[in-house]
Amino acid sequence: AQSVTQLGSHVSVSEGALVLLRCNYSSSVPPYLFWYVQYPNQGLQLLLKYTSAATLVKGINGFEAEFKKSETSFHLTKPSAHMSDAAEYFCAVSDRDDYKLSFGAGTTVTVRA
Amino acid sequence: EAQVTQNPRYLITVTGKKLTVTCSQNMNHEYMSWYRQDPGLGLRQIYYSMNVEVTDKGDVPEGYKVSRKEKRNFPLILESPSPNQTSLYFCASSSRTGSSYEQYFGPGTRLTVT
Numbered sequence: 721a722q723s724v725t726q727l728g729s730h731v732s733v734s735e736g737a738l739v740l741l742r743c744n745y746s747s748s749v750p751p752y753l754f755w756y757v758q759y760p761n762q763g764l765q766l767l768l769k770y771t772s773a774a775t776l777v778k779g780i781n782g783f784e785a786e787f788k789k790s791e792t793s794f795h796l797t798k799p800s801a802h803m804s805d806a807a808e809y810f811c812a813v814s815d816r817d818d819y820k821l822s823f824g825a826g827t828t829v830t831v832r833a
Numbered sequence: 834e835a836q837v838t839q840n841p842r843y844l845i846t847v848t849g850k851k852l853t854v855t856c857s858q859n860m861n862h863e864y865m866s867w868y869r870q871d872p873g874l875g876l877r878q879i880y881y882s883m884n885v886e887v888t889d890k891g892d893v894p895e896g897y898k899v900s901r902k903e904k905r906n907f908p909l910i911l912e913s914p915s916p917n918q919t920s921l922y923f924c925a926s927s928s929r930t931g932s933s934y935e936q937y938f939g940p941g942t943r944l945t946v947t
Contacts, residue, residue, distance in 0.1 A: 763938035819864045819927050819934045823875035
């Protein structure tokens with residue numbers, strides 16, 4: 721079964737600083753990878769996804785992620801944090817051509833003024 | 834507006850009192866699923882359905898039931914809730930987008946069992 725590991729359950733950044741959230745997957749075959757964001761009291765919203773096209777994937781709200789097969793990683797970055805980026809972020813993985821998603825434990829981002 | 838709706842959004846109940854959380858989608862999606870979210874554990878799949886009358890267990894199905902009599906609805910049933918089922922529950926439906934599937938999530942139902 722697919723699994724993902726998110727390093728760091730909490731990340732605190734200053735407004736304007738780089739946001740870096742780490743995600744590693746366990747699979748011998750490159751899967752499909754997703755990042756979701758959950759704002760307080762809301763459901764999950766898709767930020768971006770990797771489906772074996774470009775390895776650098778751009779998403780909404782200025783986020784991007786890079787798929788690195790050699791490192792089995794799919795880290796999420798944003799060059800300049802905004803207060804509105806405070807949320808919980810989930811990395812998720814699925815086998816190709818499969819509906820099932822397996823989620824990481826989540827990383828909560830706080831942004832300091 | 835394309836959406837997944839869940840009701841109720843908040844529910845406090847007592848041990849053993851049967852409850853149902855409804856889920857409905859208006860996107861004609863074939864695939865629907867239920868997740869529970871617990872701190873430090875992320876989202877874990879409870880049950881899923883590939884189509885009407887087709888349901889299967891996810892990773893944590895114990896204590897839950899589902900049904901899929903209509904394509905748009907996928908209710909979650911707790912016949913005898915226990916305190917360890919206190920959690921945040923999400924319903925999701927999925928469509929195929931290009932070569933992958935994209936899941937759309939409902940707003941969540943926060944359940945407390947005392």
